[in-house]
Every structure is written in structure tokens, then in C-alpha cells.
Amino acid sequence: MNIKRRLTLRFILQLAAVGGLVLVIAGTAIYWMLLQYAEISLTRDFATVGLESLVETSRITPEGLAEFDPELLKQVEASGGWLQSLDESGRVVASYHVPEDVPDAYDPGQLVAYWNGSADFPYRTYLWIREKDGVMLTLLYGVPDTASRLLKTAVLAGPEAEGEKLMLPAKLEQSLEQAGASLLLLDRTGVVRAAFGSRIQAPERFSPQELALQTRYPERYGFDASLHYNEENGQTLVLRVPLDRAAQPGEQPLIPEEARIVLTGAGIVLAAMLILFGLLAVWNARNFGLPMIHMLSWLEALGSGRYDEPEGRRGQPRSRRPSGGWRSGYRVYADVLQSLSALSLTLKRNDEERARTEAIREEWIAGVTHDLKTPLSSVSGFSHMLAAEQYDWSADEVRSFATIMVEKTAYMDRLVSDLSLTSQLKSGARPPASEPVELNAFLKNAVKQAASHPRFDNSDVRFVPALQPVTIETYTPWLQRIVDNLTANALLHNPPGTSLTVSLQEDGSTGRGDPARVVIRFEDNGSGMDEEVAARLFDRYFKGTDTDSPSEGSGLGMAITKGLVEAMNGTITVETAKGRGTVIKLFFA
Structure with missing residues (x-):
């Protein structure tokens, strides 16, 4: 459920709960007002309202006697009157607050005479007769007739x-x-x-x-x-x-009793609603306002380069419980908080990567500067020696100086070419032209040429062709450069005597679900690489040897290799472990 639905559901439930509470409060106030009105009616006109309520709420015992509500009997005294319950013969079977001058039995004519006022009686009487549960109830209520x-x-x-x-x-x-x-x-x-x-x-x-x-x-x-x-x-x-x-x-009175009851009930409802909405406002501020302020503080921290979530007083992230779950109020913003957490992690990684890349770049610039200065100093030194008038060099010495100068300038030329090529590949350069190439023959010559370097005399390099001829469209100078770089990487960065096997296979797979028609495999039995080195093997400026190495150790060889493979619509992978050698595969469709 996304944040929009959660907020919508939260507010709907909130409104429903508040509406329900308001209805309960209003219903309670109305019920209280009805009770007050009933009490007023009982006090003012107990002769009709009270007597009827007494009969309605009465309970007939197994002996045929009536038991009345004690609270209603108290109203008899409050109204200044008295009450008697008579049987069918006129005898009093129950009485409440009866004065001494009131008889405890009545003749039929006497009762009616007292009731209609035809006989002299110091009380005004009211008679209520009703049958309930098979028993005839007769209530006689009297008040002083002053x-x-x-x-x-x-x-x-x-x-x-x-x-x-x-x-x-x-x-x-x-x-x-x-x-x-x-x-x-x-x-x-x-x-x-x-x-x-x-x-x-x-x-x-x-x-x-x-x-x-x-x-x-x-x-x-x-x-x-x-x-x-x-x-x-x-x-x-x-x-x-x-x-x-x-x-x-x-x-x-200044305010009639009925109006006072209505005003009191309305005041109670209003006060309860003010308290309810005040509590609701505080609850919303805590459950909606605080998380938003927290997220704004987090964004402000991100803008200042602080990538960790702001913490509370106990050193824990404010949105999390000590157990790791979301706190109340923050749960509804879980999607936003997770996005902020992911953004923080990405920014932190980018910042670390930028710092690491900057350090690598500075290190590489220092290395490239060293690599350029070393042959340049040789060229400059021999040039000064040849130009010096006080020396008379022989033809063999001059030829020896010239040979060294040619090698050094060739090295500088290759280094500059590597820099240019890696920049072009980063900009999305494509092969100038492609042509059909039979890979068995081409790779045999390419591997032989790459392994002919004098530094690889003690290494074992061999090529295993495919069982059948394999022809693809490719740009041969780039493919030769790839073979040279991978061969140099396998032999220069492993102990002497390391063997390298280059093999060609058909109908392979990239391991990502994409089919590939051709696989070129470079497998050595060297010392292998750890995970950190393997993860950065194809990074630009990453250099595993010192800066005194020749062009193969300039820090651009493997980055150029990956760029050339991808520019020719191929894929390159590496499989390695410390002490187990390395396998690099090239996949071409």
C-alpha cells in the first residue's frame, strides 16, 4: 500500500472515529437532558407523570404485592406529597411519607369523596388505577391543599x-x-x-x-x-x-430551568468537542507533523553532506524503535523514509566513490607523470650527450643512444594513444569498420604475437582453437589490442612461469540469460585476485603494479579492453579467487 492510500485510509478512519465520538457525546448529552426533563416533570407534576412511571417500573411479587422504584418514591417526598397503595377492598397495603391524619383504610364512598373534593379533606388527592400482571394496582397520591x-x-x-x-x-x-x-x-x-x-x-x-x-x-x-x-x-x-x-x-428565575438544562447540555457537548478536537490536533501534530519535520531535517542534512538519518535523544534514528520497527506516526511514511534511506546510501556511496576516484585519479596522474618523465628524461639526457661538443661519440655509441631514444619515444607514444583511446571509448566511440574474420586463424596469430614480447620468455602461452571454423564481423586492430592487453595482464601480474590458455568456443552464454555465438576464454593458473581487486579490475586509472612498469601497467589496459569489447557489442566477465588463477571470458553474438 503506497503512502497516498495509507494517508487516505488514515484520515477516513480518523474522521469516522471522531464522528463516532461526537455522536456518542451528543447522544449522552441528549440522554442526560431527557433525564433532567423527566425529573422536572416528576417534581412539577408527580400526580400524572410520577404515578404513571411508578406503575410502569413496578414489579409484582409472587405474593401479589407491588414493589416500586426507590428513586421514584424519593420524588414523592421531594414533591411534598404522600403515597398509598390500596387493595381492592380499600385497605392500604403500602405507604410512603404519609401524615398521621391520613386514614389507612377507605370506604368506597369515602375514597371517591376525598378524590373529587366533595368531602372535607386537607389534601388534594390523585387516583391512579391500572391492572398489571393480573394485579389491580390502585395508587392514591396526596399533597397538602393549603x-x-x-x-x-x-x-x-x-x-x-x-x-x-x-x-x-x-x-x-x-x-x-x-x-x-x-x-x-x-x-x-x-x-x-x-x-x-x-x-x-x-x-x-x-x-x-x-x-x-x-x-x-x-x-x-x-x-x-x-x-x-x-x-x-x-x-x-x-x-x-x-x-x-x-x-x-x-x-x-433569570433563566428558566428547561433553558438551563439545554444550555448545560450544549455546553457539555461544546466543551467535550473542544477537548476532543484539541487532542486530535495534538495527535495529528505528533503523528503527521513530527515525521514531516524529521524528513525535512533529513533532507537538510543531506544537502549539508550528512548522510545518516537524524538521531533522537538516545542515539537511535527517530523513525525507528530500538527493535528496528517503525515508530507510531512514521509507519505511514514508510515509503518516503525508505526512499530517503536509499537516497542517503546512494549519496554516501557516490561521495565515497568520488573521493576514491579522485584519489585514484591523483595517484594515476602522478604515475602517468612519472611514466612520461622517466622516458623523457632518458631522451633528454641522451640528446644533451649527443649535442655536447666536448664528447666525440663513436658510431656504435650514437646508434645505441638512438635505439634507447626510439624505445622511450615509442613508449610515450603508446601511453598517449592509450589516453586518447580510453577517452574516445568513454564518449561512445564505435569501430571504424568491420570485416569477416575467421577467428581460429586470427587468434592463433594474435596470441603468438602477444606472447612474443621479451618479458614473457619464461611463460607458457598456448591457443586452443574451436573444433570448426568460426567467422564473425569484427574490427581486427581492436581485437588484436584486446588480446595483447589480456595476455599482458595475465603474464605481467602473475609470478614467473605462469601459463595462459586462450581458447575459442561456440554457442556459449553470458550467464545473464543472453545467448552468445562465440566465447573467447583467457585462463591462467596465476595467483588470482581478491574480491576488491576483481571488482575494480576494469576501472580506469586502477593500477595493480608500480609506475615503473611499461605501458601494460599504465592503469588503462583493462579499462580499454572492456571499452573495446563493449564497443564491438560484446560482453566481458571475470572469474577469480585468491590462489586459484583467473578466467576472463569475451562473449560476442
Whole structure:
């Protein structure tokens, strides 16, 4: 998988994970808000919501009794009420937070009278009847009916208005003040003529709708309202008792409880998302930013000639674990890091090779300079000797001096020719002309000519021809030069008495899967070469002997040989080992 696919997959998985977490956070916040709304509903209207929840969550025991949720039972006390569970005969089988003045058994008529308010009972009651698992559940829930009780007392007292104030008996006033209640007197048109207590959220004139809403929805206005209408004079008494004594009657909070829940839930979601995206940003910076900075630092180091990967505090490459595996975050850039590693290795090798080539070149220049100066000094010396007037040389001496000068100038000419030829081959020179050549006869003469050098008198050189005539198109001067160089290399760089066998074969193979019609094999039984020397055998300027050697030791012979073979569309290989001799093969198609 390439880096593009890995990055794409990584970001898709990342977005999916973040999206999933956001959904989980949002779902959790919504669930929390629903629970809060349910709790508000239970607190404000336990008579309907709470009783239904009690029945839904109840469990019927084998004895036929109902077990209720303890958390919901706590809401009974929180709402200021009490709860009884009745059997079919009206007896109380279970109760919770019940005052002492509440009976523990009810006659059928008594229960209904208390429920519909036709009998005097200091509590407002709510009845919930439902069958569950074959058992008839009857729940009776009651809350103190302070407003109705105080209103009945006020009606019996017959309050009178003096100006805008209602005159009430002292005992009634004390009861109203203890309950935090207020009493309003309205005329036929709904105008407030007199009042006792707070007039918060009490308009100067009540419309029928306003009066109905305040008595029907006490939680909306913050107080429980009860009224008594006098048909004789058309006046209406309205008594209001605060639902929450901690707040003033009718006083509304700055932010409604429902809005507070929504804002809290939204705030939790927003804070969680900010934390999530902050952590994601830090994670991305660590897993994507740091590797990129590391790679940029590596490239900068490469530009400065430092080829090793930048290391961390412990001396290990920052992208690698001590075990050698990729670190987290770097794995996605594995392709790039491997390419940088390969580039670093290549640049390092090139730099080392350049330094080595430069050293070889300097060494070769010194050797070539020495090789040129040595014969040149001989030519110059003999020239001065011949030109000196104080000497009278004989004809034999002059001929001897001239012979040496000819040899030295011929050596310099060959050296200059080698330099020119190797430069031409490097530039892609091709053979001037090719002609059909029968190799058995040609190689026999070429090997004989190459082995006729006086320095090879103690060597054994022989040629083994092919079984049948072999004819190819070739340029004979270059092929002769190849034979000369390979013969000289085998005999000059091995101990005296080394034997060389040159053989011609047909239908060979290069060893690389490419067929070859002709193979010329040079095999000696000399001392062989180690791997380092064999690897550099065909390098230009590589010289295995000292600079006092003749042209065969100039450091260009084997490089010229390889260039000539390849220029004639051939291939050259070497097989050697220390102490086992050397085999050089030429392949021509």
C-alpha cells in the first residue's frame, strides 16, 4: 500500500472515529437532558407523570404485592406529597411519607369523596388505577391543599375591604403570613379592589383567560391558586400560595430551568468537542507533523553532506524503535523514509566513490607523470650527450643512444594513444569498420604475437582453437589490442612461469540469460585476485603494479579492453579467487 492510500485510509478512519465520538457525546448529552426533563416533570407534576412511571417500573411479587422504584418514591417526598397503595377492598397495603391524619383504610364512598373534593379533606388527592400482571394496582397520591383550606376559612370569615386592603381576622392573617399566601378581592369585571399580602404577578384587572390559566397551571406562575365566586354580589376571592417557599410568589428565575438544562447540555457537548478536537490536533501534530519535520531535517542534512538519518535523544534514528520497527506516526511514511534511506546510501556511496576516484585519479596522474618523465628524461639526457661538443661519440655509441631514444619515444607514444583511446571509448566511440574474420586463424596469430614480447620468455602461452571454423564481423586492430592487453595482464601480474590458455568456443552464454555465438576464454593458473581487486579490475586509472612498469601497467589496459569489447557489442566477465588463477571470458553474438 503506497503512502497516498495509507494517508487516505488514515484520515477516513480518523474522521469516522471522531464522528463516532461526537455522536456518542451528543447522544449522552441528549440522554442526560431527557433525564433532567423527566425529573422536572416528576417534581412539577408527580400526580400524572410520577404515578404513571411508578406503575410502569413496578414489579409484582409472587405474593401479589407491588414493589416500586426507590428513586421514584424519593420524588414523592421531594414533591411534598404522600403515597398509598390500596387493595381492592380499600385497605392500604403500602405507604410512603404519609401524615398521621391520613386514614389507612377507605370506604368506597369515602375514597371517591376525598378524590373529587366533595368531602372535607386537607389534601388534594390523585387516583391512579391500572391492572398489571393480573394485579389491580390502585395508587392514591396526596399533597397538602393549603390554598383550598385557607380559602374556605377566608370565605367563612367574610373579609371586608377598607380602601385597597382586606380586613381579616388576626388568626387568619397569621395563617396566611405563615403560608406566604396572598388574598385578592375581584369585582364583577375582574378588577382587583382590595388585597392582602403580595400582589406579584397580579394585574390590576384579571381577564377570564388569565384567571383560568393561573388556577389551572400553578407551576407556570409559581403558586397554587384557588378561587371562590359569590353569586350574590359577583365578587371573587382568589387565594394564592407559593409553590416554593424559597422564592417569592410568582418570582421567575433569570433563566428558566428547561433553558438551563439545554444550555448545560450544549455546553457539555461544546466543551467535550473542544477537548476532543484539541487532542486530535495534538495527535495529528505528533503523528503527521513530527515525521514531516524529521524528513525535512533529513533532507537538510543531506544537502549539508550528512548522510545518516537524524538521531533522537538516545542515539537511535527517530523513525525507528530500538527493535528496528517503525515508530507510531512514521509507519505511514514508510515509503518516503525508505526512499530517503536509499537516497542517503546512494549519496554516501557516490561521495565515497568520488573521493576514491579522485584519489585514484591523483595517484594515476602522478604515475602517468612519472611514466612520461622517466622516458623523457632518458631522451633528454641522451640528446644533451649527443649535442655536447666536448664528447666525440663513436658510431656504435650514437646508434645505441638512438635505439634507447626510439624505445622511450615509442613508449610515450603508446601511453598517449592509450589516453586518447580510453577517452574516445568513454564518449561512445564505435569501430571504424568491420570485416569477416575467421577467428581460429586470427587468434592463433594474435596470441603468438602477444606472447612474443621479451618479458614473457619464461611463460607458457598456448591457443586452443574451436573444433570448426568460426567467422564473425569484427574490427581486427581492436581485437588484436584486446588480446595483447589480456595476455599482458595475465603474464605481467602473475609470478614467473605462469601459463595462459586462450581458447575459442561456440554457442556459449553470458550467464545473464543472453545467448552468445562465440566465447573467447583467457585462463591462467596465476595467483588470482581478491574480491576488491576483481571488482575494480576494469576501472580506469586502477593500477595493480608500480609506475615503473611499461605501458601494460599504465592503469588503462583493462579499462580499454572492456571499452573495446563493449564497443564491438560484446560482453566481458571475470572469474577469480585468491590462489586459484583467473578466467576472463569475451562473449560476442
